[in-house]
Amino acid sequence: MSGAILVCGTHSDAGKSAVVTGICRMLAREGVGVAPFKGQNMALNSFVTREGAEIGRSQAAQAAAARAEPEAAMNPVLLKPSGGGGSQVVVRGRPRTMATARSYQDMKRELMPVVLDSLEDLRSRFDVVVCEGAGSPAEINLRSADITNMGLAREARLPVLLVGDIDRGGVFASLYGTLALLSGRDQSLLSGFLVNRFRGDPSVLAPGLDKITALTGRPVLGTLPHAPALPQVDGEDSLALDSPSVVKPPAGRDYLSVAVARLGRISNFTDYDALAHEPGVSVRFTGSGEELLWADLAILPGTKATVEDLALLRRSGMARAFTERAARGMPTLGVCGGYQMLGRRIRDGVESGEPETEGLGLLPVETVFEEEKLLSRPGGWAVGFGRDGKDAPDPVSAYEIRHGRVRVGGGEPLFVTDDGEKGKEVEEGCRLGNTLGTSWHGVLECDGFRRALLRRVAAERGLDWKPGEEPFAAARERRFDVLADLVSEHVDREALVRLIEGGPTPGLPVISSRLSESGDPSEVEAGAG
Incomplete structure (x- = not known):
């Protein structure tokens, strides 16, 4: 097996980090040399690699799931929000400068080669690289200088798998709307959907899955069940603090x-x-x-x-x-x-x-x-x-x-x-x-x-x-395996492998919208947001 894929989410905390972690562990268990990658991460939850580089803690956890040593190439750009509205920009594991939301948009153009070089480096040393997007790929105010979602997918010709969280409601509108807000060129890379955190009767959901495929021409590769007893693995932003903590019975x-x-x-x-x-x-x-x-x-x-x-x-x-x-x-x-x-x-x-x-x-x-x-x-x-x-x-x-x-x-x-x-x-x-x-x-x-x-x-x-008696490291490993089991059991593996090895699915239809018809947002200067 050889190739790469980009996992994006309809919004932050849709579950893309967990999906990437599960795919990494599933492939590692099969003997595939796999590495995680996130071109740009914004997080205050970070980690130090053995060579003394700072990367997102989520990528370090994903590397552990992949049974690979964490390294700077797995997260070449890390933004750490600081006081006063600015962020420290960490490049290849080392602090480079402070930036505001607007000034960072100008920096992205010079950072794209760093991101692409890091991805290519990983692809030269690993069989598969599982990339993770940030936020949503439909953030149209940021698309012109994007280096981690569709901008990365286009430059590296990556197939995109879009994850939607059905537990929050409106998942079909989120999947369809995200696709429709992309330009035609970007839509050609979005090759499939994944529904996350489903609870209920699959037979009730099935008509919706068939309909979204008929409307978009994209298959739903799987539906991951809601797993309330599964703690989040190294959440990267403060949204993770809102999740209720599971308390074990006392000894x-x-x-x-x-x-x-x-x-x-x-x-x-x-x-x-x-x-x-x-x-x-x-x-x-x-x-x-x-x-x-x-x-x-x-x-x-x-x-x-x-x-x-x-x-x-x-x-x-x-x-x-x-x-x-x-x-x-x-x-x-x-x-x-x-x-x-x-x-x-x-x-x-x-x-x-x-x-x-x-x-x-x-x-x-x-x-x-x-x-x-x-x-x-x-x-x-x-x-x-x-x-x-x-x-x-x-x-x-x-x-x-x-x-x-x-x-x-x-x-x-x-x-x-x-x-x-x-x-x-x-x-x-x-x-x-x-x-x-x-x-x-x-x-x-x-x-x-x-x-x-x-x-x-x-x-x-x-x-x-x-x-207790169980080592914490053993509990983390068990969580990785649970995520891998969820992916193995509920995702169409053959379809996933086809995307990883073959790249974006050719001939995908374009969902018409005023944006997709009026031009490519990546070629138009956008606000910093």
């Missing part, structure tokens, strides 16, 4: 409640997925100070706008909740930007331009922002968090993405690691009583540390809580 008598502060520019929120993996642990993202105050564990997460979100924390009353928790000795964890907020002061001449901002003062640390972003994959040991009550500290592995450099002036370290060059132990993070902070992302995915932390929280709260 002991009691549940543990975890409240995560919902910040305006919250980043890397999938850090906390591993907490909900444990039995009896409820994880909720909230802007309520009261919920944060009374939770068994409160978390101040990372953010792409530390100073701006610190102001939000104070305006909303969430800051008072964290201060009160510290005064009462209640367990609190700050991660990356949240760790910086828990400190005494922040000097930020990079993101906000504020020369100095007073922090919450709950940890003896100060943060100074530097222009160069720190991207690495550190590891070490969790001091004082021995496995099952033993003295030996638990190992942790992590990744870090930050401009802030944290200086610790007291307390105890949370982690220690070896500095190979200097041959000495290096300390990371800070803990003062039951207030903890770290710059490292991903540490909660480390089974030993996560369970030791939660056992300590339960002991502090006087709760009979017990951890």
Whole structure:
């Protein structure tokens, strides 16, 4: 098998990321060398590859599903919205510049060769590349400079599979309308539909599927069932925070409640997925100070706008909740930007331009922002968090993405690691009583540390809580396999393979509309939106 396909959605959160993940795992299980690709991603949920490149966390998860090592080529352009209405533009894993919505439209023309080169690089090394679009391909105000939907499909001659979410309603109008808003040339690339999140009697849906095929000349390759018990795999935007968290029955008598502060520019929120993996642990993202105050564990997460979100924390009353928790000795964890907020002061001449901002003062640390972003994959040991009550500290592995450099002036370290060059132990993070902070992302995915932390929280709260036994990595693998099973069982594999290997279906009819008849929107200058 050899080729590529682009999976687009009628709107954000239609399920295209899950479909790409499922296809990648299905093909990987068959022995196909497969890689994910997203030319341009806008997300604050990112990951650091082994070579120190920053890419979207969703593409890292898809690479894991494909059983491939994540790399910069899988997401050559990453936009990270920051305070003040701008976004940091990360190109091939490295920050390039800051851009506004309008100025970025002008940048796209010079970024298209980067996107195409990255795709061609992957295609030269993998049998199949499964590409993911962004937003909707029918965003006509952005089509003139598009580099990730139909613009990419046209340049690379990719067949397009359009995913629609029937659970939201109006799926047939969404599929037909998306196609009709495309130019004739773009329509020639859209070769099939996929209906996602269906619940009900398939026989009732069948006439609609037949009708949409008759109206458009495009087949429906499958209907994926609604799977409410399946957690989302590394969602890439804050829409994922609105999905209800599944709480497993407790192994002991009691549940543990975890409240995560919902910040305006919250980043890397999938850090906390591993907490909900444990039995009896409820994880909720909230802007309520009261919920944060009374939770068994409160978390101040990372953010792409530390100073701006610190102001939000104070305006909303969430800051008072964290201060009160510290005064009462209640367990609190700050991660990356949240760790910086828990400190005494922040000097930020990079993101906000504020020369100095007073922090919450709950940890003896100060943060100074530097222009160069720190991207690495550190590891070490969790001091004082021995496995099952033993003295030996638990190992942790992590990744870090930050401009802030944290200086610790007291307390105890949370982690220690070896500095190979200097041959000495290096300390990371800070803990003062039951207030903890770290710059490292991903540490909660480390089974030993996560369970030791939660056992300590339960002991502090006087709760009979017990951890589970299944590794978090095994649960992730199971989710990948469930997605692959859904694709295998409910998608026409032969039709999918024909698109991957043969490219866009020739001779597809054009759905007439004023737009399709009046010219090609890719050849007309459009607004930035």
